[in-house]
Amino acid sequence: MTIPVAVLTGFLGSGKTTLLRRILADPRYAGTAVIVNELGAVGLDHDLVARSEEDLVALATGCLCCSVRGDLVRTLLELEARRAAGGVPPYGRVVIETSGLADPAPILHALMTDADLGAGHALDRVVTVVDALHGEATLDRHPEARRQAALADRIVVSKTDLAGGIPAELAGRLAALNPMAPRLAAVAGAIAPDRLLAAGGAGAADVGDLVRALARAGDGPAAGAWHSQGIAAIALVRDAPLPAVALTLFLQALAEHCGADLLRLKGIVALAEAPERPVVVHGVQHVLHPPEWLERWPGDDRRTRIVVIGRAIPGQWPGRLLDAIIAEVAEESRRRGT
């Protein structure tokens, strides 16, 4: 059995714990184990969340993203062992609530790449909570908050009852940071959990979000780019299916040249070798999920569509790189007569 692991993040005071409490109150999510990370020696959040001590673990050793390799992996594996031994009630899902200052990327890397975890756990969605009242100012002042938004699969805007909805300026900022993540309004944490959490890996499940985001981007070789304080979301759309080797070289070059400034990548790709079955690519920085082949295209649009979210990446660079690689691969194929 593979256990989905969701990451709940958001800046200090954004309302993560309130949202988590509402999720846990839903009977459909009763079998959820929670790992709460808190800064400082005295944890408070876990006291606010806890329903039963057996299925909640608090990491009060510091920022989760700084100690993730040791603490998080060990904690998840120990929890699994305790479950197997009957030491904790059965659970079918894990939610990790990060500290407000956490960079989610190292957490996601650990979940995506640790071989021991990979056997029994799968990364679910990244849910980022943004405060409707103070969110815009927080995004202005804190790069951690911008990264949390850029890495999200779902953005929950909290305290909308106090702000009279999602302020238009905040919605625009969030769309610029991450056009792929749906924005959901929450009032006192009230939101249907199934809108936040997926049944398993979020890559294929979120194809619809990606397609809709890219539909807004329009057409053309560099379909669109959104910018917000150095973070840009760059959309690529290509009509012709890509040779698999061109996609591989492109992804390798992105990782190599962008390094940690490549925040998120999602795409649905038509491969020349199997154009009837699109491939979903989905990654955090230089780490990709294993590609997922869909049985069929989700709609009539069979173009390759990729969104790259990164910091200080020139807007035309990914498209120019992809086109140069495609041209070389095509020439090499002609040369070899394949």
Next chain:
Amino acid sequence: MASGNALALLIDDSLRLWGVDGRATADGAGVRIAAAGATLAVRAADPAARPVRWLLDDGAGRPDACPSVVVLLRLLRDRLGGDRRAARALRVGAAG
């Protein structure tokens, strides 16, 4: 294969991506790069020399042969000291 103009635009963007102060301009079928106190030239290789596609010439010796634009960019970044971002190898996560 990318034209000299397309390659110049790609390299010019790459300089900005790497944080290297400089410019790349099309020069016939190749590209002239003035950056980091150096002048480099990229020339398209003779098709008979395949798989070599690009030659990177710093004027100081034999040009480096590059089979692809991916290798060309890697060499250029190394030459120009564009190491502001630590290079990372692509990694594919464990299947869940």
